[in-house]
Amino acid sequence: MRRPTIIDVANKAGVSKSTVSLVLQGGAQVKPETKKLVHAAMKEIGYVYNRSAANLRASGTALIGLVINDLNNPFFTEFATSLQMALGLRGYAVVVANTNEDAAIQDQVVAAMLEHGVSALIVSPAYGDVSETLTALARAQIPVMQVLRQVSDDTARFPFISPNYQEGGRVATRYLIESGARRIAFVGGLDGRQVTQERVSGYLEVMSEHGLSPLVLSGRSSRSFGHRVAAQLFRDYSECDAALCFNDLVAFGMINACHEARKDIGTDFQIIGFDDIQEAAECWPTLSTVHCGVDAFGKQVADTVLEWLQNATVPPPSTRTPVRLIQRQTTRQGR
Known part of the structure; x- marks a missing residue:
């Protein structure tokens, strides 16, 4: 599935590409009615504005999103720390969000991360109605991994990894x-x-x-x-x-x-x-x-995501790591 472009938005809204650009940049000269048309078109076709992609390319910094269901639980905190350190050593910045086991908050933070141009997403998902989150992730056309918990059976698109x-x-x-x-x-x-x-x-x-x-x-x-x-x-x-x-x-x-x-x-x-x-x-x-x-697990997830990003090596649909x-x-x- 091709990722929607700004031209697709313009065609859907019946406006010019430059008008769409002005709306995305918050231009005050655009009429409110036109802004509504553009935003409605973006939502309908699943276009995500990559607000910070140009800055990231210029700085040479790649951003990876990490969404955690409960950072109050030390297990998830230890995992997030291990993953962040492993990715940081490889030159990747990590933005972390806690959903507090709330699927609605998860929808919000995933949308924000996609808008700000993350190169990949690692999600320990909240339970509940996650359909909106999964739809947004599918449209984003970036590597997405489910970790520790599985909420989607589409593991070809969203590979899953957890301890056994x-x-x-x-x-x-x-x-x-x-x-x-x-x-x-x-x-x-x-x-x-x-x-x-x-x-x-x-x-x-x-x-x-x-x-x-x-x-x-x-x-x-x-x-x-x-x-x-x-x-x-x-x-x-x-x-x-x-x-x-x-x-x-x-x-x-x-x-x-x-x-x-x-x-x-x-x-x-x-x-x-x-x-x-x-x-x-x-x-x-x-x-x-x-x-x-959990420390080794975080490093393994980091390695897996970077192999996907850098070498197009898609992970197996499901991976179980050993326990003792x-x-x-x-x-x-x-x-």
Whole structure:
């Protein structure tokens, strides 16, 4: 699909190319009615004004956009930092936007990044109605990668890369069973979300293999949810002896609840997190967790995008990077 040009806008609006240019540059001499015609034509044919492309070419600086669903989560912050540093070392400037899990904000920031001439976009998408975002990205005709989360099945156009979440669920659950746990809960992660489904599926698979009954307690992936669910487990499921958490934040909340209940973490009750953010090795007791290699992952994404940009090497539709279990003090064998 050919990217629309300023001439296409002029033809659609029934005005001259110079008039369109004046509208794009904010010329005060253009009548309001004409401005409306031009903007309507731009929207209808999907034209994106590349406001800063000339300046970028003159300065020799290429700009890459990074859209993150939740920079309040340390996992995504660590990823963004790794990616930005890797691209910066290769001479690329990175503009970062946080959508705060809001699809409408995502539409806005993607449109702004395209308007300001990014050479490529890397998106860890918010969930919700992303149709407008995907339409804009398809029209932009630039490299676009989905990372960590997948919201579009069109991975030929928007390649997807993430850690192997399902395998992480498997290795963590096997480890807990080998450590003697039998009533293992999976805690956290919102129902219906792809990442939740993948992490839970590995857990369910191994529990079934060993003839054990699963216990899935879904909800927000936060410390407060982990704290609240741990109290519920100790009250309503006293036989529960371990938890695999959707992420490390949930695990931190469960650790706090164990301290309050005077549970001996790692013996009375085992906890495994997911992601291995920096704090996992610094909390007390230190957290056993599924290591997703977020630093190496950020560098791999940077390399992949630059290969696409510089050498036209289109990534595979889907890539899964390896994960491994880190044994620390919240499990028996890590003590």
